[in-house]
Amino acid sequence: xxxxxxxxxxxxxxxxxxxxxxxxxxxxxxxxxxxxxxxxxxxxxxxxxxxxxxxxxxxxxxxxxxxxxxxxxxxxxxxxxxxxxxxxxxxxxxxxxxxxxxxxxxxxxxxxxxxxxxxxxxxxxxxxxxxxxxxxxxxxxxxxxxxxxxxxxxxxxxxxxxxxxxxxxxxxxxxxxxxxxxxxxxxxxxxxxxxxxxxxxxxxxxxxxxxxxxxxxxxxxxxxxxxxxxxxxxxxxxxxxxxxxxxxxxxxxxxxxxxxxxxxxxxxxxxxxxxxxxxxxxxxxxxxxxxxxxxxxxxxxxxxxxxxxxxxxxxxxxxxxxxxxxxxxxxxxxxxxxxxxxxxxxxxxxxxxxxxxxxxxxxxxxxxxxxxxxxxxxxxxxxxxxxxxxxxxxxxxxxxxxxxxxxxxxxxxxxxxxxxxxxxxxxxxxxxxxxxxxxxxxxxxxxxxxxxxxxxxxxxxx
Numbered sequence: 001x002x003x004x005x006x007x008x009x010x011x012x013x014x015x016x017x018x019x020x021x022x023x024x025x026x027x028x029x030x031x032x033x034x035x036x037x038x039x040x041x042x043x044x045x046x047x048x049x050x051x052x053x054x055x056x057x058x059x060x061x062x063x064x065x066x067x068x069x070x071x072x073x074x075x076x077x078x079x080x081x082x083x084x085x086x087x088x089x090x091x092x093x094x095x096x097x098x099x100x101x102x103x104x105x106x107x108x109x110x111x112x113x114x115x116x117x118x119x120x121x122x123x124x125x126x127x128x129x130x131x132x133x134x135x136x137x138x139x140x141x142x143x144x145x146x147x148x149x150x151x152x153x154x155x156x157x158x159x160x161x162x163x164x165x166x167x168x169x170x171x172x173x174x175x176x177x178x179x180x181x182x183x184x185x186x187x188x189x190x191x192x193x194x195x196x197x198x199x200x201x202x203x204x205x206x207x208x209x210x211x212x213x214x215x216x217x218x219x220x221x222x223x224x225x226x227x228x229x230x231x232x233x234x235x236x237x238x239x240x241x242x243x244x245x246x247x248x249x250x251x252x253x254x255x256x257x258x259x260x261x262x263x264x265x266x267x268x269x270x271x272x273x274x275x276x277x278x279x280x281x282x283x284x285x286x287x288x289x290x291x292x293x294x295x296x297x298x299x300x301x302x303x304x305x306x307x308x309x310x311x312x313x314x315x316x317x318x319x320x321x322x323x324x325x326x327x328x329x330x331x332x333x334x335x336x337x338x339x340x341x342x343x344x345x346x347x348x349x350x351x352x353x354x355x356x357x358x359x360x361x362x363x364x365x366x367x368x369x370x371x372x373x374x375x376x377x378x379x380x381x382x383x384x385x386x387x388x389x390x391x392x393x394x395x396x397x398x399x400x401x402x403x404x405x406x407x408x409x410x411x412x413x414x415x416x417x418x419x420x421x422x423x424x425x426x427x428x429x430x431x432x433x434x435x436x437x438x439x440x441x442x443x444x445x446x447x448x449x450x451x452x453x454x455x456x457x458x459x460x461x462x
Contacts, residue, residue, distance in 0.1 A: 057209075058217075
């Protein structure tokens, strides 16, 4: 039964001095973090890929499906985040509900979710950056802008932006949040410029056929663009650095999700109304669509906003990854040399630097479509496990104080599990094979390292 050892909420909340992260964020900061992460590659890049290859104009239905699944999961996250306001997100919540072995597998798959997502986002950033340079008459060689699978040597712009964001995160959480807020404002302006220009030019004939690949294509499209929604999960990783987490974390989770779902639906409907879905499979679909209707200046503005917006996604993803790593290391299941805060900036700088280098590697050498699919299955797995965890806690410990209670929890929880499970099934077989291999590797690492090094192990030494 030692493999099922559960860490109580009291244990999770009692963090050794010198290892606690500094509380400095507000509900507004968290909402902007959520928007910063949700509105980015999904809206500026994956809308084109999902529409062209899977959903067609029915992409709006794909976003509704994905948004519904996320809405259910967000309510479950909000309940646990208000009860356990420490770093670690789904890893920490699983530790409190299903035990250490399940928590390790969750943490292992969150590594897949965040590190791989950051790679995909960096690749999306590179696509827009190269497009802006091309508009200005500067064309970078393919060898430095394409991964080996696409005929290049490396995606150098993607690598450089990953390292730049890593540097910002080392400098401080509050400073990074302010930088995020500025870029969120820029990208929202870019989206509104796109809508102002594009809406009067909508051609409803382009919405026919509405569902060219059938409902199965819509489902696969929803599973692919689910990648866009993982930002609200990242909000929960900031719980330990929030001034009033019991109130602010649920607000940040739910507000950011609602705002972004509406924007996704409006933008995807407009995009497929000004350009044929068949032509949208490129790295900068919004800018491409505006060029197609003769607005080169609008295309340049949107591309610049997209560049700023995708930067915020990358910042939040790398931030979230470092906090999960930090929580796992603090529990003893990763090397203790990682549990270090910078003496001046009070950030987990060692983990941040390592994470940034790994993300740069993914971005520089892996194709974006394969990256997104891998990330999605890790995200969906996390949502399913968190939802099950809330239901377990409601049954096992109904009297615990819950600052935020998910309404109709048994209905919402079951819907979250079923909807996220359905989207997992909709992902390609190859993605499942890679997910299985990754999970097996994680089980072996836990069996031979994490299990013995955990602070809950009977022989653990401080």
